[in-house]
Amino acid sequence: MPKKRVLPYIILGILKQNPGLSGKEITEQFTCEIGEFWKASHSQIYPELKKMLADKWIEKRSKEDNAKEIDYFLTLNGKSVLKEWIDQPLELPVNRDPFSLKMFFINDKDDPRVNELIDEEKRLLKEQLAHLKMREALLFDDEKRIQQNYGHYLILTRAISRIEGQIAWLKSIK
Amino acid sequence: MPKKRVLPYIILGILKQNPGLSGKEITEQFTCEIGEFWKASHSQIYPELKKMLADKWIEKRSKEDNAKEIDYFLTLNGKSVLKEWIDQPLELPVNRDPFSLKMFFINDKDDPRVNELIDEEKRLLKEQLAHLKMREALLFDDEKRIQQNYGHYLILTRAISRIEGQIAWLKSIK
């Protein structure tokens, strides 16, 4: 049994919310919108798009004979494939967390590296928190936008809540 | 530049805390102790052990001519390699979270899948929370054990706090 594929479903989701994006624009989505939850580089995305074209999950419409810009759209088939994926049972991910790993291997409570790791992790989390709060202020400044992109709003507030919780925990142990 | 390797350092850490483990026993550590933070199957671990032997990070001492059980120990070199890795700058991991991904693609606040996803995620988190609390009760029932495995204690309480926070958030949005 092959490992579960996720990337094509993410691309389907991106294209459903933003019909007509190019490969480049899809790549940018991974750095900004869903970068907290998945990373993918263009060298993964372009071959994946070709495969999805071959499978008739998406179609392309090169507008104005411009050879460079290629715009992709979901097919009806692609829409149902996306629906099916969302309805598949959830699984909890493994949290590959370098902070926890390194801390795990320090036995002595008074090891100076304990506080070093805590400070470094706190700094990183605060950076990420600032970024997420900026996104929240930018994207969801009124109730209407929340209603129209409810899932996006939820996971953004969830990520913020998660990081705030982690920072609070880090503060609580010092 | 190759991608950062993590597995050998985890194995070093495991062997530092449990000198003389076999490949099988190292594999078991990944299912129970650090399974929240990293997964690795035996088919990854055995070749990695051979590579670490060749690099003189670990050494083996087959006791009693028993061909089956192979016990591994850190070399002095391996100890310093582990120290170096812990001192490397931290990086925040990408949280590959299926729940967030799927939720991201649901736009309508009243889509029934919103609550389905929330309920399913809540169930999974409660399962994991129960497991972690069991581990906590089992491993850290007195202050002395906490002092002697402080890092392990920290990351266990951190994971518990994280999951409790996520569950609380899930409850808060319904």
Place this chain on the structure above:
DNA sequence: CGGTCCATGTAAACCGTTACATGATTAA
């Protein structure tokens, strides 16, 4: 023209999972 940028594309190396294989020990 000539050079640079840019969207797209390709190649190579490594990681991780799944499935299968081996050889010794144990159990019926």
Place this chain on the structure above:
DNA sequence: TTAATCATGTAACGGTTTACATGGACCG
């Protein structure tokens, strides 16, 4: 003794990252 089990090992496949390549567009 045969069968099952177990620790170890190997093979194949796909995913991900890094680096490099192409070919048109834009600008001097």
